Amino acid sequence: MNVIPAIDLLDGRVVRLKKGDYDQVTVYEDDPLIIAQRFAEAGFEHIHIVDLNGAKSGKFENLQHIRRIIDETGLTVQTGGGIRVFGQVQELFEAGLSKVVCSSMAVKNETDWLRALQSYGGEKCILGMDLKDGKMAYAGWLETMEEPVNNYLDRMICEGLEEVLCTDISRDGMLSGSNISLYSDLMKKFPSLRFIASGGVAGEGDLLSLSQIDVHAVVVGRAYLEGHLSLDVMKNYHLTKKN
Numbered sequence: 001m002n003v004i005p006a007i008d009l010l011d012g013r014v015v016r017l018k019k020g021d022y023d024q025v026t027v028y029e030d031d032p033l034i035i036a037q038r039f040a041e042a043g044f045e046h047i048h049i050v051d052l053n054g055a056k057s058g059k060f061e062n063l064q065h066i067r068r069i070i071d072e073t074g075l076t077v078q079t080g081g082g083i084r085v086f087g088q089v090q091e092l093f094e095a096g097l098s099k100v101v102c103s104s105m106a107v108k109n110e111t112d113w114l115r116a117l118q119s120y121g122g123e124k125c126i127l128g129m130d131l132k133d134g135k136m137a138y139a140g141w142l143e144t145m146e147e148p149v150n151n152y153l154d155r156m157i158c159e160g161l162e163e164v165l166c167t168d169i170s171r172d173g174m175l176s177g178s179n180i181s182l183y184s185d186l187m188k189k190f191p192s193l194r195f196i197a198s199g200g201v202a203g204e205g206d207l208l209s210l211s212q213i214d215v216h217a218v219v220v221g222r223a224y225l226e227g228h229l230s231l232d233v234m235k236n237y238h239l240t241k242k243n
Helices: 032-041 052-057 063-073 086-094 104-108 110-120 149-158 180-189 204-212 231-237
Strands: 002-010 013-018 021-029 046-051 076-080 099-102 125-132 135-138 163-168 194-198 217-220
Touching: 002 032, 002 052, 002 194, 002 231, 013 032, 021 032, 032 046, 032 063, 046 052, 046 063, 063 076, 076 125, 086 099, 086 110, 099 104, 099 110, 104 110, 104 135, 110 125, 125 149, 135 149, 163 180, 180 194, 180 204, 204 217, 204 231
Parallel strands: 002 046, 002 217, 046 076, 076 099, 099 125, 125 163, 163 194, 194 217
Antiparallel strands: 002 013, 013 021, 125 135
């Protein structure tokens, strides 16, 4: 299992939102480079960064901070937030990002999403699948797609999709525990896809449970920032196999 440390950026600061609510913001660090350097020093090579301003405005308002992290730590970065059209995907890769996570674009602008997927491949373009009551949510999680998730994933696999960052919105930022049954079910239905678990990680028990179902990766954000998981424990589960 890969453990992917996460940083959410809002106005250049490291924050977390509860269930994606911009009115429920907790600030953890004014300089994101400090957090990123800790991840690099602990031995992680790849991190996940969300541009929360971008998710709202459709513009990469924190890209300068992300580029600074890449330049000064050597970490590879996957990012999401604000990607609406194919040109923005190009811009991010040209800026040095290693992977992009597309969610709203994958639903609202499928033409450009498929163009990105076919141009850069499933190794670099990740589907951000945010689930709300069993449906894919978008537009700040305020709207949901009517097409069933299973149908959508079947179509995307045919287009070259390989990796899915799946967030259970009801658990995001809540430290309420990972939705193990959700990821287990998805993995059984779509064995060709690599699933990244996101949302709800509260402690080591979640890492253990996720490793036992052989999920490809897990994103860890708030649990680390609030001291529920140490970097040592996260590293112990990183790229280890279940007993």
